[in-house]
Amino acid sequence: MKRTLMAALSVTAMTAALAACGTGDDGSGSSGGGGSSDSLTVWLMDGSAPEPWVTELNQAFEAEHGVTVDVQIQQWGGIQDRLTTALSEDGTVDVMEIGNTQTVGYANTGGLADLSELRDQPWNSNMLASAEIDDTLYAVPWYGANRVVIYDKQIWAEAGAEVPTTRDEWITALETIRDNTDAEPIYLPGQSYYVLGGFIADEGGSFAVEDGDEWKGSLNTPEGQAGMEFYAELQSFSDSPTDNDEASPQQSTDIVPNGNVASWIGLGWEANGAIEALGGEADFGYFPVPGKTADQLGNVFLGGSNLAVNERAGNPELAREWLALATSQEWAQKFVDANGGGVVPNRTDVTANPEAGSFAEAMVASADVGFLPPLTTGWANVEAVPNPIKELMTASLNGEDYASAAQAADSEITTRINRE
Incomplete structure (x- = not known):
């Protein structure tokens, strides 16, 4: 059956600075091995999340699960080729950030895991549509931005x-x-x-x-x-x-x-x-x-990114747990706050309170109006x-x-x- 996308939200760069963090990451966009019983590999894009947020999130996750989270920072240039390779190999990466316009393509190749168990969260409807195909959820909304x-x-x-x-x-x-x-x-x-x-x-x-x-x-x-x-x-x-x-x-x-x-x-x-x-x-x-x-x-x-789990992840259950935590109400709110309110929230139970007169204030005002x-x-x-x-x-x-x-x-x- 041919998959038809219900709607779309495309990708654009964010304003926040993201430094390399996690075990063994030098920010070079390396593609080290995926997770095992005691580790998890996560690919995030350069510029997508403040370092303090990533560090605090991983510390909380590692403390709860007794594992090591290896966050590897990827550059936007050439990312589609690297993702295509990673999704065709076993255990290269467990969780990855994917630009919203890219999600349907990777889902159609069978590279992304079914995350429909996370469907019934109060997601931003525009962002959710970019991650859902024929009522099957292949990614989870993370953030949005616009001009x-x-x-x-x-x-x-x-x-x-x-x-x-x-x-x-x-x-x-x-x-x-x-x-x-x-x-x-x-x-x-x-x-x-x-x-x-x-x-x-x-x-x-x-x-x-x-x-x-x-x-x-x-x-x-x-x-x-x-x-x-x-x-x-x-x-x-x-x-x-x-x-x-x-x-x-x-x-x-x-x-x-x-x-x-x-x-x-x-x-x-x-x-x-x-x-x-x-x-x-x-x-x-x-x-x-x-x-x-x-x-x-x-x-x-409208721009933004989704988070997805590799269908061939080394530790798919652990990957789901990390993704669910990162996009939960608590950590989504912390993500928005860490960005000074300068992102469009992925959930309706998260609020952005940008500084008056800021770029973020003007951007968030347009969050519900987009082509x-x-x-x-x-x-x-x-x-x-x-x-x-x-x-x-x-x-x-x-x-x-x-x-x-x-x-x-x-x-x-x-x-x-x-x-x-």
Whole structure:
């Protein structure tokens, strides 16, 4: 029977620093042996959890179970190949963090253990959907994060611009900055397609939709065009070329510290990177991406990670015990608190209380509003270079006919997404 994903939550980097911890880990991303009767091997991604939280959790677990927990820190670069190898071998790793967009692919290969006994916990529904396929739970939600608008308070005050609560007010603020300062009102790359996805979701659309047992691209629609038109309106206030994305050049370290940028859309780690690059002298404010009306924030690309147990774990029962403890109400609350409230909680019985005026406050405000890209094994093919959505964006920004460009993009998306 073909597995169909109920919904999706995708991955993005977190802001918290994670140092190497656990027995024998030097932070190099080594792939040592999995657990035995007296040990457990856990892979966590670089930047996913504060060291004090990991250390305290493992001390509690080791004291209760009389075992050693070996946490090995993995880098995001090349992680899919390392996970594929680990899941094909006996006892390499017991518990692993997996980006939400990756979960369905590994579950479909049979690499992840059935965790349905943990289904009846008060999980965040968006996060739960990314870990569940055909009512079978293959991972457990761990954390979420999303983008917000980051702005230079001094430039906005100089211009007399006000923090917006709607799309129209957002455009008015950018016009005010343009007319009253020499600053670039907003830096928005031509190909920030996750941002575009939020605008399309605001219109009720998506990148692709299910078509029977398959998927098909859905950009050549009124919703897709309306989302692109608003993106183009914002991008007209930017000096960015139409053919670059947010990764190249890196907006947080290459653009913002070297230019007179009044605002940009970014993640928490990007805001921190810009502050560091500016020598700690930045005076940033933050607000959620505005929606079409004041009572509805704009959709944002939701990010995060799941925790899963290797189907071929050396100690599957111990792995389940560690995962259940790490995602329990007690330790999930400690995880959120250790991050200063700067993550979207994985459970409804956990609360985030970020500092007023912080990035985290703006991010958490958008936690319940998000667009979810199609989560199928074939979605990775769509995101591969050259990404047809990015090519559509550049073509549209360069004045090409939207319908023609979107039709070509949809055809490519349909071909790629159905190729596993």
